[in-house]
Amino acid sequence: MTADNSRLDADILIVGGGLSGTMLAVQLLRLAGQRRITIVESRSELGRGEAYSATELGHTLNGNAARMSVDPDNADDLTQWLTDFIAAGGWPESDDEHVPVAELFPPRGIFGLYVQQRLAEAQALGARHGSSVEHVRGEVSDLEHSASGVRLTLADGTELTGRFAVLATGMFAAARTPQRDSNALNAAAVDPWDVQAMSRLAPQGRVLIIGSGLTMVDAVVSLEQAGHRGPIDVFSRHGLLPHVRRQPPAWPDFLGADHSIRSTRQLVRALREQCARAIAQGIDWQAPLDTVRVHIGRLWSQATDVQRRQFVRHVRPWWESHHHRSPPPSARLLERLVQEGRLNIHAAFLLGVDSAEAGKVSIQVRRRGEDQASQISGDALINSTGIQYDWRRVDRALPRNLLDRGLVQPGPLALGIAADAGGAVLDAQGQVSDRLFAMGPPLRGLWWESTAVTDVALQAKALAIRLAEFG
Structure with missing residues (x-):
């Protein structure tokens, strides 16, 4: 593989053009400097992926607009966009809910339009300083990397080369x-x-x-x-x-105030106490539960494998039904x-x-x-068994080839793939790659919660900054 950057197809190759890949492109385009970005996505549109390709109005987000901004620096971004969209007649059915826009649960298809508009705006901004993004339709079947760069092989035999590659493959719906x-x-x-x-x-x-x-x-x-x-x-x-998701009032961040809570047993006990306290005050039990969300990555990453297994075996079903x-x-x-x-x-x-x-x-x-x-x-x-996070069980060419050749290894508890805290992928020998990165659902084992819009938005911003540091 040549080290001559002028002969590379892109500076950054993004595998997957759903929410994760598109948000990474948005963040890269917003940064100063010239970058050629190529997104490989089999769908005709970027920004939708598995989750936001739904066209039925009944398939809505499971979070209200105030919780679903793709801009990590503006929590009201979706609310503001949706307000304008509704005013222009884009979602007349929203009048049936009779609630503020921030509390609406928009259809996932409309959310996809929102993501696409933010990409278009970022493309216009990036063009001012010479950055661009190209959508190549296809499915990546293999990948190899060396000290000089990365090569992707598509299912039709097409090859693409770049300085870096990011696995933004999204969710593998079972x-x-x-x-x-x-x-x-x-x-x-x-x-x-x-x-x-x-x-x-x-x-x-x-x-x-x-x-x-x-x-x-x-x-x-x-x-x-x-x-x-x-x-x-x-x-x-x-x-x-x-x-059902409700809109509870704010509750004190009890985990932020007490970092001694670390184990699964301690977390469950403390959360039950907080919920009981809320109910006694006539406050929805979802209020204390919602404060836990921002601490999950920290709690999960500092836990031992034994503690993680205890959580998955004994707590996960109730966590999923209460949190999701x-x-x-x-x-x-x-x-x-x-x-x-x-x-x-x-x-x-x-x-x-x-x-x-x-x-x-x-x-x-x-x-x-x-x-x-x-x-x-x-x-x-x-x-309706949900998402398949174990890449060893996914019978698709790219996960199979990456695992079989040791370019990636399963993440903790075989959830997704292993990476460092900044998204750099670990190979079968535990070596951290300086060419291959991952974000979003593939990092389930690293952060546990790595699929929500806010998770993806934060990861996209951090990874874009890291990639930009390479020049």
């Missing part, structure tokens, strides 16, 4: 990701976000859903919009539904369906997916507290 161990569930399942496919289901048919998190919430919204009116049975290990909460419109739909008797939640472990007669699906589950398996039949199946 419903859309081939798995190395088994694809039986996906082979029999309907896509949770494909309303058109759901419209072809029997309106009164029985739908089985595996997983009870936010992907399940999306799936139920999709079914409702597709005209499905039959029974829905949801199966997950603990049978926990996401709580459902937007109010979706929560109201679920509550109505439960009251009507159409939506039933079962605590059960999926054992397998069996072949069934045409137009039917059959699964084996073991219900919580029971030893014997149960056979459940339905008219359709949906995989």
Whole structure:
């Protein structure tokens, strides 16, 4: 690989053009200096990725506008943009909510437009000092790097070279990701976000859903919009539904005031005490819980592997259901369906997916507290198990090749990949790369919470500054 920068395709190659890759490009374009940025993304549009390609108005953000700014220096950025967007007639349905703009939960498709506009503005700014961004449509299948630079190989054989590369691959949605161990569930399942496919289901048919998190919430919204009116049975290990997101008042930052709280046991005990104190004062228990969010990265990174495993095994299901909460419109739909008797939640472990007669699906589950398996039949199946963070199980060319050749190693607890605190990737021998970086969901094992908009925005700014320091 040549060290002649004039012959490189880009200074910085970004693998993935969803929220993570686009926000990194925005931050790089805002910095002084000339940079050629190339984003490799298979979709026709940048800024949407897996999460924000949804087109249905019912698929909304699970955080209100005040919590979802992509500008780490302006918490009101989305609120300000959304105010102008609504005033211009961009989202007339928002009038139905009758709440301030900051408290609205905008559709994810509209959020994608917001991200794209911020990219366009950054491109105009970057052009003034000679920086540019190019979108190359394709999927990166392999990567190699040396002391002189990085080379990407695309699925169609195209090669791109640059000084640095950033893995901004985003989330591998389990419903859309081939798995190395088994694809039986996906082979029999309907896509949770494909309303058109759901419209072809029997309106009164029985739908089985595996997983009870936010992907399940999306799936139920999709079914409702597709005209499905039959029974829905949801199966997950603990049978926990996401709580509805409310707008609680401010609460003192008890973790910021007491750094002696370090272990999982200490955190749970302190949080329960704070929530009980809030309830006693007539304040929503979500108020103290929301103060924990900014400390998760610190708590997770300073924890031992034993403590992390304790959290994942014993606390994670309740953390997910209490912290990753459902937007109010979706929560109201679920509550109505439960009251009507159409939506039933079962605590059960999926054992397998069996072949069934045409137009039917059959699964084996073991219900919580029971030893014997149960056979459940339905008219359709949906995989709502969430995100696959273990790169060893993702059956796609790039993760497979990077792991097999030792260019990356699994992150803590096999969550994503390993990197230093600034996003520089660690290889199989633990060597820190000075050419390959990562951000967003691939750093799940490093920070635990590495998928939210605010997480991505902060990482994008910090990584852009780090890359700019190389000149």
